Amino acid sequence: MIGIRIHGRGGQGAVTASRLLADASFRDGKFSQAIPMYGTERRGAPLVAYVRIDDVRVRERELVHEPDVVIVLDPLLSKEQSVASGLKKGGLLILNSKLPPEKVEIAGDIKIATVDATKIALETLKRPITNTAILGAFSKSVGYPTMESIEKSIRKQFPGRVGEMNIAAIHRSYEEVTPVVQATHTEPVVEESDIAVGGYGVLKDVSSWRVFTPIIDLDKCTGCRSCWLFCPETAIQWKDDRPEIEYHKCKGCGICVEECPVKCIAFERVVV
Amino acid sequence: MVGNKATATAVKLARVQVASAFPVTPQTTITEYLSDMVANGELDAEFVNVEGELSSHVVVQAASRVGARTFVCTSGPGQLYMHHPMHQTSDNRLPVVMATVHRGNKGMMPDHTDLMSQLWTGWMQFYVEHNQEALDTCLMSYKIAEDERVRLPIAFGYDGYVLSYTAEPVEIPDQKDVDDWLPPYKAMPSILPDEVLPENLGGRWDRSDPQKRWQEHHEAIVNAKDVIVEVNESYGKKFGRSYGNGLTEEYRTEGAEAVLVAMGSLTGTARAAIDRLRDDGLNVGLVKLRCFLPFPKEDFQEIGKKVGAIGMIDRNVCLGHGGAAYTQIRNAIYDLEERPSVLEFIAGMGGKEVRVDDIYKIGKKTLKAAKSGGVSTSTEWV
Amino acid sequence: MSERINRLQIPMEELTITPGSACQGCGAALAARLVFKAIGPNAIRHRIPCCPDSTTAHPSANSVFESGGAMLTGTWRGLKAIGRTDVQVVGFFGDGGTYDIGFQSLSAAAERNENIWVITKDNEAYMNTGNQRSGATPIFARTSTTPVGSVIKGKQMRKKKIAKIFAAHGIPYIATTSVGYPEDLIAKINYGKTVEGFKMLIIQSPCPVGWRYDGSKTIAMARLGVQTGIWPLFEIIDGEKFKLNYKPRELKPVTEYLKPQARFRHLTDENISLIQEDTAKEWETLLKSDELGRVLL
Ligand SMILES: Cc1ncc(C[n+]2csc(CCOP(=O)(O)OP(=O)(O)O)c2C)c(N)n1
Ligand code: SF4
Ligand code: SF4
Ligand code: SF4
Ligand SMILES: [Mg+2]
Numbered sequence: 001m002i003g004i005r006i007h008g009r010g011g012q013g014a015v016t017a018s019r020l021l022a023d024a025s026f027r028d029g030k031f032s033q034a035i036p037m038y039g040t041e042r043r044g045a046p047l048v049a050y051v052r053i054d055d056v057r058v059r060e061r062e063l064v065h066e067p068d069v070v071i072v073l074d075p076l077l078s079k080e081q082s083v084a085s086g087l088k089k090g091g092l093l094i095l096n097s098k099l100p101p102e103k104v105e106i107a108g109d110i111k112i113a114t115v116d117a118t119k120i121a122l123e124t125l126k127r128p129i130t131n132t133a134i135l136g137a138f139s140k141s142v143g144y145p146t147m148e149s150i151e152k153s154i155r156k157q158f159p160g161r162v163g164e165m166n167i168a169a170i171h172r173s174y175e176e177v178t179p180v181v182q183a184t185h186t187e188p189v190v191e192e193s194d195i196a197v198g199g200y201g202v203l204k205d206v207s208s209w210r211v212f213t214p215i216i217d218l219d220k221c222t223g224c225r226s227c228w229l230f231c232p233e234t235a236i237q238w239k240d241d242r243p244e245i246e247y248h249k250c251k252g253c254g255i256c257v258e259e260c261p262v263k264c265i266a267f268e269r270v271v272v
Numbered sequence: 273m274v275g276n277k278a279t280a281t282a283v284k285l286a287r288v289q290v291a292s293a294f295p296v297t298p299q300t301t302i303t304e305y306l307s308d309m310v311a312n313g314e315l316d317a318e319f320v321n322v323e324g325e326l327s328s329h330v331v332v333q334a335a336s337r338v339g340a341r342t343f344v345c346t347s348g349p350g351q352l353y354m355h356h357p358m359h360q361t362s363d364n365r366l367p368v369v370m371a372t373v374h375r376g377n378k379g380m381m382p383d384h385t386d387l388m389s390q391l392w393t394g395w396m397q398f399y400v401e402h403n404q405e406a407l408d409t410c411l412m413s414y415k416i417a418e419d420e421r422v423r424l425p426i427a428f429g430y431d432g433y434v435l436s437y438t439a440e441p442v443e444i445p446d447q448k449d450v451d452d453w454l455p456p457y458k459a460m461p462s463i464l465p466d467e468v469l470p471e472n473l474g475g476r477w478d479r480s481d482p483q484k485r486w487q488e489h490h491e492a493i494v495n496a497k498d499v500i501v502e503v504n505e506s507y508g509k510k511f512g513r514s515y516g517n518g519l520t521e522e523y524r525t526e527g528a529e530a531v532l533v534a535m536g537s538l539t540g541t542a543r544a545a546i547d548r549l550r551d552d553g554l555n556v557g558l559v560k561l562r563c564f565l566p567f568p569k570e571d572f573q574e575i576g577k578k579v580g581a582i583g584m585i586d587r588n589v590c591l592g593h594g595g596a597a598y599t600q601i602r603n604a605i606y607d608l609e610e611r612p613s614v615l616e617f618i619a620g621m622g623g624k625e626v627r628v629d630d631i632y633k634i635g636k637k638t639l640k641a642a643k644s645g646g647v648s649t650s651t652e653w654v
Numbered sequence: 655m656s657e658r659i660n661r662l663q664i665p666m667e668e669l670t671i672t673p674g675s676a677c678q679g680c681g682a683a684l685a686a687r688l689v690f691k692a693i694g695p696n697a698i699r700h701r702i703p704c705c706p707d708s709t710t711a712h713p714s715a716n717s718v719f720e721s722g723g724a725m726l727t728g729t730w731r732g733l734k735a736i737g738r739t740d741v742q743v744v745g746f747f748g749d750g751g752t753y754d755i756g757f758q759s760l761s762a763a764a765e766r767n768e769n770i771w772v773i774t775k776d777n778e779a780y781m782n783t784g785n786q787r788s789g790a791t792p793i794f795a796r797t798s799t800t801p802v803g804s805v806i807k808g809k810q811m812r813k814k815k816i817a818k819i820f821a822a823h824g825i826p827y828i829a830t831t832s833v834g835y836p837e838d839l840i841a842k843i844n845y846g847k848t849v850e851g852f853k854m855l856i857i858q859s860p861c862p863v864g865w866r867y868d869g870s871k872t873i874a875m876a877r878l879g880v881q882t883g884i885w886p887l888f889e890i891i892d893g894e895k896f897k898l899n900y901k902p903r904e905l906k907p908v909t910e911y912l913k914p915q916a917r918f919r920h921l922t923d924e925n926i927s928l929i930q931e932d933t934a935k936e937w938e939t940l941l942k943s944d945e946l947g948r949v950l951l
Binding site: 010011042043044045200201202203204205206209224225229230231232233234235238248249250251252253254255257258259 | 661662666668670671674676677678680681684706709863868870871873874
């Protein structure tokens, strides 16, 4: 049996990815189980889903605590050491990342393969939704499920044109995924952070929610307070009559960017 | 004094600060007595006339949380309707006191299925025998519920009509004595803005171990037995009346070969039956099961050691399981090396009258089981 | 009536504890932040189940979904009984907890004129459970329980006029407002704080997830709702005295509000005209009410 954990964020389709993987495995004659994170999903908030694949019917109801494979759908999360947490020795990390696996700073006695799934998704689906694209990379690196089965599962889930676009995406990622290599680092390079997951109440740091980051050009700022007033998270503080962003509170919603009357807040795609 | 008046009088003596209720037979007159008391300035309380039982329950739940002593009462359908917030009240460890004037779940007449339907809500439950006990139990309930070792809500039940509307002499304690004995209530922890602890601001939750809340709640109920015993004793000292050890009360059990167990007003009828049995030379005693939750398991283990058979008369039935108290008693005696037989009698359902004669027969049957065994242990509907 | 304030009069002190767990661009999270800024620290905040919006630095009491009005009542009466009438009793509830399951107990609390605040973040559906329709969902909107099927497309019933329903209880103060108009929102809380009795504020709180638009447009969406007349800003005192707080010379066409939201994507021209007509008719009534200074149904 293998256990798989998928990291994504609310709205990216991690749960769909887990179901497609389970469905395709079943078509290949295996038994499988797709488990969503328990609780409510919030758009932008990091979340996890799990899959088990086995030759016999999967009976256990535990979450997958020590996965054999971890898939990371989100390029930002692909930089976090914590995505490797619990991953078995010799286990495989499939990252959505531009970097070749040798350059990845996630440490451990693990193997890594990378694929620029965001680029593939933007080119095939015209949207940065990577949940299907990454499945081709999985099939190639792990050896199953077969691409035929994944195709069938996708067609069932997304009939018509959308399905065909997604199928194009899985073929690209099958071709473009890097070979599996041993992780370069054995000792953590980046500190293990608490990947803030959704739920209720107060969180510590939501930087990992951001796909875009607002940056204020104070030279152009007129001090009108709009950005401060409309930020739902009080990420914009008012200091010395000027706005200042506290980035650990910023979810990257873009309201401030939209509301600045002189357009002096840039919204920059987080570099990965 | 009728049972509902006895309860209303206790509410006044306890200096309840916020009460709320919605009329439902046979509880209705409590709401009227309380309204009168407030209107005449005899009771300095907020009596909130709500639009339904669920709201009455939530009103006292919220008031208890800010630090007011509270009272709520209901019957049958109203009891079922307020089931949902009862869980929150106990989960928040609020010492609300509730009177349930029993009305069964099938029809207007009394049995204990209304309160028994709340077994899983995390409340303590008492079943009382007569109007005096209703008054006394109401006062004791505040002392037990508000004890810092307990901090849990209590419901005490008494049979509708049979007690609620039946008049009998009731001794009323002196207000000054009650004030001496029952100190004012204070909420713990405080949620007043100037008293709340900084870590409690925002009502943040601890998600580390979701099961811990259940364990602590359960243990708090089980451990409340000591406090119940203590309060019963101190009440006795102060007011001259107590009820067995507070959990169970024995009647003519000396030398008994068998005992009957009864709850609520049936106990009174059972006393008369026991007297007749004893007169006829039959060694049968009676145990009143007063506190059902926490269940006095230890008491029944002691009794079980002394007798050959226990006949439980349940005025409730968990459909498909059987009588709730019967099941618990059987469970309690299982640990004994030599176990008595436990017989199940279901009586008084839907308000069906239970006569002294009926219980006399139950007594004989139980005694027979004690002497010879060989009596069918299948449920008997009296 | 509320007194206009300007941006500089908005209190700087924040009472939210952030970052919270609402979605990116959540209108309700902003609503909570603005409301509790204006309410100030001396309050107990009451919760019933709903989306997480924003946590605030207030003592918190929660109860069951159906019980908002009773919970606020209990706290208020309890405070009275212990002599702490200085503390404000504030409920911050969703539209589900106000229009639907909580309606009965709120109506009763309004009838008793309890001294409490009922503040509704109206995102026009049960968002916490994943966008099911509520009595606040507008006509034709797509939700997960009013899907766009081949036979029935979206919700077939109109939104309840909740403000007028509560005004009919004769309560001292009820107002509508929007996260797109923070000055209006805060002015109304400021006024309500001077009123003893049942006070209610219904806040339009766009939800990017349920309404299906990009989260950066939350404020823009709120403003369009107001500027098209779909979400008028008004206040009613003692169930009678009326004031319309936002009166443009001309309303924008409703399409400007409907088009950017994918929950309305399936609307036919006929559907849109119906919404336009409804809006125009209601607007006329509101203008007339404003002229008379008296609420008309
Ligand atoms: C008695 C009860 N029924 C159903 C639910 C499930 N539930 C929780 S929140 C919610 C919807 C809340 O909708 P609303 O009040 O509009 O708040 P929102 O989530 O939109 O903020 C529902 C149906 C519940 N918690 N309790
Ligand atoms: S992007 Fe959103 S969360 Fe970040 S500072 Fe701007 S308004 Fe606040
Ligand atoms: S909205 Fe723009 S101009 Fe106004 S304070 Fe913010 S950055 Fe400055
Ligand atoms: S679903 Fe809507 S209302 Fe709920 S937290 Fe997300 S944006 Fe806010
Ligand atoms: Mg809602």
